[in-house]
Amino acid sequence: MRPLTLYILLFGLAAGTAVGVGGYAFVYARGYSYLQNDPAACANCHVMQAHFDGWTKGSHRSAAGCNDCHAPPGTIDKYLVKAENGFWHSLKFTTGDFHEPIRIRQKNHDVTEQACRGCHREIVDAIDGTHGAAEPNSCVRCHDSVGHMR
Amino acid sequence: MTNDTTKPRKKPGRATLIGTVAVAAVAAAGTSALLVNIFERKAESRNPFFRVVELDEKTEDPAVWGKNFPIQYDAYLRTTDMVRTRYGGSEAMPRTPTEADPRSIVARSKVETDPRLKTMWAGYPFSVDYRQKRGHAYMLEDQEQTRRVKEFNQPGTCLHCHASIVNPYTEAGDGDFLAGFDKLNRMSFQEARTHVQHPISCIDCHDPKTMQLRVTRPGFLEGIKALKASEGIADYDPNTMATRQEMRSYVCGQCHVEYYFKGPEKRVTYPWAKGLKIENILDYYEEVGFTDFVHAETGAKVLKAQHPEFEMWSQGIHARSGVSCTDCHMPYERVGAMKVTDHHVRSPMLNVNRACQTCHKWSEDELKARVETIQERTVELRNIALDALVDLVGDLKAARQAGRSDAELETPRSLQKRAQMMIDFIESENSAGFHAPQEAARILAQAIDTVRKAQNALKSTEPAVGTVQ
Numbered sequence: 001m002r003p004l005t006l007y008i009l010l011f012g013l014a015a016g017t018a019v020g021v022g023g024y025a026f027v028y029a030r031g032y033s034y035l036q037n038d039p040a041a042c043a044n045c046h047v048m049q050a051h052f053d054g055w056t057k058g059s060h061r062s063a064a065g066c067n068d069c070h071a072p073p074g075t076i077d078k079y080l081v082k083a084e085n086g087f088w089h090s091l092k093f094t095t096g097d098f099h100e101p102i103r104i105r106q107k108n109h110d111v112t113e114q115a116c117r118g119c120h121r122e123i124v125d126a127i128d129g130t131h132g133a134a135e136p137n138s139c140v141r142c143h144d145s146v147g148h149m150r
Numbered sequence: 151m152t153n154d155t156t157k158p159r160k161k162p163g164r165a166t167l168i169g170t171v172a173v174a175a176v177a178a179a180g181t182s183a184l185l186v187n188i189f190e191r192k193a194e195s196r197n198p199f200f201r202v203v204e205l206d207e208k209t210e211d212p213a214v215w216g217k218n219f220p221i222q223y224d225a226y227l228r229t230t231d232m233v234r235t236r237y238g239g240s241e242a243m244p245r246t247p248t249e250a251d252p253r254s255i256v257a258r259s260k261v262e263t264d265p266r267l268k269t270m271w272a273g274y275p276f277s278v279d280y281r282q283k284r285g286h287a288y289m290l291e292d293q294e295q296t297r298r299v300k301e302f303n304q305p306g307t308c309l310h311c312h313a314s315i316v317n318p319y320t321e322a323g324d325g326d327f328l329a330g331f332d333k334l335n336r337m338s339f340q341e342a343r344t345h346v347q348h349p350i351s352c353i354d355c356h357d358p359k360t361m362q363l364r365v366t367r368p369g370f371l372e373g374i375k376a377l378k379a380s381e382g383i384a385d386y387d388p389n390t391m392a393t394r395q396e397m398r399s400y401v402c403g404q405c406h407v408e409y410y411f412k413g414p415e416k417r418v419t420y421p422w423a424k425g426l427k428i429e430n431i432l433d434y435y436e437e438v439g440f441t442d443f444v445h446a447e448t449g450a451k452v453l454k455a456q457h458p459e460f461e462m463w464s465q466g467i468h469a470r471s472g473v474s475c476t477d478c479h480m481p482y483e484r485v486g487a488m489k490v491t492d493h494h495v496r497s498p499m500l501n502v503n504r505a506c507q508t509c510h511k512w513s514e515d516e517l518k519a520r521v522e523t524i525q526e527r528t529v530e531l532r533n534i535a536l537d538a539l540v541d542l543v544g545d546l547k548a549a550r551q552a553g554r555s556d557a558e559l560e561t562p563r564s565l566q567k568r569a570q571m572m573i574d575f576i577e578s579e580n581s582a583g584f585h586a587p588q589e590a591a592r593i594l595a596q597a598i599d600t601v602r603k604a605q606n607a608l609k610s611t612e613p614a615v616g617t618v619q
Contacts, residue, residue, distance in 0.1 A: 025181050029185075
């Protein structure tokens with residue numbers, strides 16, 4: 001057998017195995033569901049079960065799902081944030097190395113803050129005016145249970 | 151074409167080949183590991199427990215329950231841990247075992263650390279031996295070995311809370327739980343002790359068939375019934391009428407309360423018929439005419455507070471906000487994909503992240519500092535109140551030695567009883583004021599004022615000094 005043939009054959013086997021196992025894992029873990037908008041998908045990762053349960057009782061359940069508050073508008077931005085968070089979530093939950101109760105990172109906090117303002121802009125514009133720029137106002141500092149009740 | 155040109159091109163090809171295979175192998179192994187991990191998590195969330203053994207009302211040994219609930223059982227076993235917090239808990243103190251008391255480790259003695267307590271309880275077994283509290287695992291052993299039980303006669307009633315009692319009561323009463331309760335109460339502690347085997351166990355809080363929380367202690371069932379009756383609710387039964395969240399406090403309130411042993415039958419009774427506040431409890435004792443002991447130095451008939459955690463918590467902001475004992479002392483923990491109640495019952499100060507941070511979004515250090523500030527202030531107030539009480543005891547003792555009549559001493563003595571009980575209510579309550587900070591401060595202020603009134607009353611009956619003969 002010529003070395004080149006061997007090379008192609010082994011590469012093919014290796015690549016095929018990786019794609020096969022990876023593909024199976026993706027389907028088994030319902031990875032495709034993360035590409036959609038269904039809030040139930042977020043509870044695929046068991047760490048989010050309590051948040052999902054809380055959302056079903058929260059005041060926003062009929063108005064906004066997970067992505068509406070936790071992903072920015074715009075397809076590219078949305079999937080970039082989802083990919084990054086998805087990576088960290090999987091890594092941390094798989095290794096078990098994370099703070100309990102889980103905490104939102106500043107970056108995601110900012111996304112949520114903008115999401116609040118996206119829908120409630122007309123109301124909060126007036127409130128913001130009185131606070132000036134010294135300390136940026138944060139909606140969830142006071143309204144911390146609107147998304148998911150504890 | 152010569153070998154000179156082809157050979158160098160072949161070598162990198164082989165390296166790439168090996169490299170690619172290695173990378174692919176690592177990727178495949180990693181993906182498989184992830185796949186297995188996902189599989190395990192899915193399995194965990196699908197089956198929160200596996201029924202390995204059948205549990206029923208006769209299953210007293212927690213190790214048997216532990217076969218079905220290994221995570222909860224492991225945590226339960228860890229109540230043997232001895233860890234101090236700044237104002238509570240217990241560090242392991244070495245002790246030379248004797249034949250009478252085989253313990254090689256005990257908790258620090260509170261009466262030796264603060265002799266003012268000996269003055270407060272003069273003439274009562276608590277002045278002889280009173281130590282810091284250890285975890286649930288030690289409840290039976292420590293009760294058995296304390297000098298309060300060894301050197302004084304105590305009734306079997308103590309086991310109402312110091313042992314797993316569901317089966318012993320049922321067996322002693324030949325199937326009748328309450329008859330067994332009455333029977334064991336009348337025994338001596340030592341005799342009743344032979345009827346029990348375990349410290350508090352699964353069966354004391356859980357229905358073995360459904361795992362639902364349940365109240366088993368007659369003392370609590372009767373106490374809460376009397377309390378609810380005072381609020382206009384007739385025939386209250388927590389096991390059928392309480393919410394799940396209420397039950398998460400009631401199971402603890404079965405024992406972490408103020409109580410007394412009523413009448414010659416030594417029936418454990420919670421003094422709640424007028425309410426849960428200290429004044430309600432003092433009024434109740436006044437009405438039924440109960441006192442614990444006669445103070446050795448002043449001759450006053452006084453009361454000894456037990457450990458009114460449930461009553462104090464009821465006056466605090468956490469109770470008002472619907473936060474149960476369990477939320478802080480047995481917070482949920484994550485084990486794989488499962489959410490489990492932590493059965494390692496302990497101070498929230500040893501578990502700030504899960505106990506406090508679930509609701510309070512501050513750093514651990516900040517939350518701890520807040521709690522310790524409350525406790526530090528309470529302890530300062532408690533010290534002032536104790537000093538005042540010791541002062542009053544001295545004055546009363548002197549007045550007694552000066553030959554003042556019982557009639558003259560009646561008012562100051564009854565005020566001593568009130569002040570002392572109020573201080574004891576905070577002293578014996580495990581939280582150094584945290585369960586209800588303002589209520590603790592209010593009670594201690596009332597105690598200090600009551601001491602002042604007692605001293606004034608003593609003065610007003612004093613023979614006038616320097617009168618012309």
